[in-house]
Amino acid sequence: MSELLQAVWGGILSGSVYGLMAIGLTLIWGAVRLLNLAHGALYVVGAYAAWTAINLVGFSLVVAIPVAVVAAGALGFLLHTVVIRPMLGRPGWDSASIIATVGVAIALQAATLLVFGPRVKQIPAVVSGSAVVASVRISYQGLVIVAVAVIALAALYFYLRSSRQGMAIRAVSQHMDAAALMGVPVERTYALVMVISAGLAGLAGVLLSSLLFLSPTSGFTPMIIALLVTIFGGLGSVKGTIVAAYLIGLLESSVQVYLGGALALPVLFLFIIVVLIVRPNGLFGVAEAQRL
Amino acid sequence: MILEVEGLEAGYGAATVLHNIDLSMAEGEGVVVLGPNGHGKTTLLRAISAVTKPTSGTLRFAGEDVTGWRPDQIATAGLVHIPQGDALFPEMTVEDNLLMGAFVKPAWMSRQHRLERVYELLPTLKDRRRQLANSLSGGERRMLAIGRGLMAEAKLLMIDEPSLGLAPLLIEQIYDQIRAIKKSGLAILLADENADHVEGLADRVILLETGLFVREGPAETLLADEALLAAYLG
Numbered sequence: 394m395s396e397l398l399q400a401v402w403g404g405i406l407s408g409s410v411y412g413l414m415a416i417g418l419t420l421i422w423g424a425v426r427l428l429n430l431a432h433g434a435l436y437v438v439g440a441y442a443a444w445t446a447i448n449l450v451g452f453s454l455v456v457a458i459p460v461a462v463v464a465a466g467a468l469g470f471l472l473h474t475v476v477i478r479p480m481l482g483r484p485g486w487d488s489a490s491i492i493a494t495v496g497v498a499i500a501l502q503a504a505t506l507l508v509f510g511p512r513v514k515q516i517p518a519v520v521s522g523s524a525v526v527a528s529v530r531i532s533y534q535g536l537v538i539v540a541v542a543v544i545a546l547a548a549l550y551f552y553l554r555s556s557r558q559g560m561a562i563r564a565v566s567q568h569m570d571a572a573a574l575m576g577v578p579v580e581r582t583y584a585l586v587m588v589i590s591a592g593l594a595g596l597a598g599v600l601l602s603s604l605l606f607l608s609p610t611s612g613f614t615p616m617i618i619a620l621l622v623t624i625f626g627g628l629g630s631v632k633g634t635i636v637a638a639y640l641i642g643l644l645e646s647s648v649q650v651y652l653g654g655a656l657a658l659p660v661l662f663l664f665i666i667v668v669l670i671v672r673p674n675g676l677f678g679v680a681e682a683q684r685l
Numbered sequence: 686m687i688l689e690v691e692g693l694e695a696g697y698g699a700a701t702v703l704h705n706i707d708l709s710m711a712e713g714e715g716v717v718v719l720g721p722n723g724h725g726k727t728t729l730l731r732a733i734s735a736v737t738k739p740t741s742g743t744l745r746f747a748g749e750d751v752t753g754w755r756p757d758q759i760a761t762a763g764l765v766h767i768p769q770g771d772a773l774f775p776e777m778t779v780e781d782n783l784l785m786g787a788f789v790k791p792a793w794m795s796r797q798h799r800l801e802r803v804y805e806l807l808p809t810l811k812d813r814r815r816q817l818a819n820s821l822s823g824g825e826r827r828m829l830a831i832g833r834g835l836m837a838e839a840k841l842l843m844i845d846e847p848s849l850g851l852a853p854l855l856i857e858q859i860y861d862q863i864r865a866i867k868k869s870g871l872a873i874l875l876a877d878e879n880a881d882h883v884e885g886l887a888d889r890v891i892l893l894e895t896g897l898f899v900r901e902g903p904a905e906t907l908l909a910d911e912a913l914l915a916a917y918l919g
Contacts, residue, residue: 538815558790563776567774568774571772573736573756574757574765574766574772575757575786575789576757576788
């Protein structure tokens with residue numbers, strides 16, 4: 394029983410962070426039709442920006458969190474302006490854009506290595522300590538992470554559902570030409586999506602790096618799991634992505650509790666392979682996933 | 686003049702569909718472009734709203750030179766294009782689709798008021814407001830596309846074949862709505878395959894064949910000339 398509760402809490406915790414990571418991938422896929430493999434690098438940049446703000450400037454983590462979001466968001470804007478926008482509408486977009494984002498990821502990784510060195514770092518917790526609830530040890534920092542992630546996801550959900558810009562993002566995802574006919578500036582909407590998505594990756598970076606160690610390559614695993622989540626949820630579906638994030642988090646943490654941490658990633662991959670065979674379009678996906 | 690098109694040419698790839706088109710429209714005027722399928726009506730509207738980039742020609746709208754503008758800039762200026770095939774946002778509700786029609790800032794500020802007006806004009810949409818657009822019937826989709834166009838602060842409304850694929854009763858309803866819009870003083874440029882429903886809506890009629898304006902004249906004269914219409918439209 395206590396093992397089960399431990400697994401559930403672990404699932405909620407990592408599911409929240411995977412949700413932040415995956416929703417960005419899904420948004421970019423939905424609107425821009427781009428598989429952004431620089432997403433993990435944005436996670437790392439956000440985390441290092443927060444680390445710098447805390448250790449070199451002397452900010453508290455509460456201030457460092459927005460710093461991480463803004464730094465990653467700004468980098469997302471740069472990524473759009475310098476790399477993505479010149480490639481839009483060119484022949485070979487599908488493969489060229491993926492390769493370009495891999496290139497950006499490698500460059501950013503190398504840059505972080507040069508600036509911060511190879512030694513792992515850690516981001517301090519907002520609150521230390523923990524409580525034991527029903528025989529499960531729950532760290533206060535874990536609660537803060539879940540709360541921040543859930544608030545961010547809920548805010549994003551309502552932003553997409555009922556704000557003027559958020560609706561425009563959905564419109565561009567579902568019918569780009571029609572959105573333009575409504576007066577929506579399509580390329581500016583792409584940039585907006587890149588900034589939001591990058592900011593969320595940065596947020597995931599700073600939150601998770603207060604639990605795990607931070608190194609120039611530590612964005613890779615979260616990005617791979619976020620990719621699994623988006624595929625599982627049905628690429629382009631916001632609701633599907635959030636549900637899938639928690640299910641994947643739960644699966645991962647159950648494997649960790651019952652079978653040991655080393656098996657977590659292999660089991661996740663095996664699971665996603667089965668999903669792709671049984672439901673090729675994911676949990677909530679439609680054939681040509683055009684939903685946001 | 687609300688719209689002045691000069692020497693417009695447009696096409697797809699190497700194929701030129703429109704040849705040297707000149708078209709001027711006065712404010713509040715109703716112009717109907719008639720022509721058989723595949724002769725360039727849709728391309729004409731798409732070239733004016735810049736969804737299909739014209740290869741040459743100049744475009745003035747509401748006193749401004751809008752040549753080379755992007756579709757969203759032209760829409761923001763008040764030129765509203767209701768395309769063929771509706772182009773709805775399939776996974777958005779009817780109401781969200783309508784709200785997108787009011788995306789441009791001044792219209793967005795008064796979106797509730799506009800929504801009420803469109804619901805009054807097209808009450809079916811009010812009954813369906815919470816439904817996703819992809820669950821609508823063909824007639825309802827057409828209504829939604831027209832309603833969405835009416836949400837904007839339009840100075841000129843371009844409608845591409847409003848009757849395409851609809852039941853006769855619905856066709857009558859939709860043209861009645863368009864006539865009402867025209868009466869309210871909005872300039873309308875409508876593309877159609879036949880002249881059956883355009884009376885009272887067209888001040889001027891243009892016949893388009895193989896990408897050229899072949900005849901042009903006041904609606905009374907042209908619509909009365911049945912032999913001419915039969916020759917061009919079959």
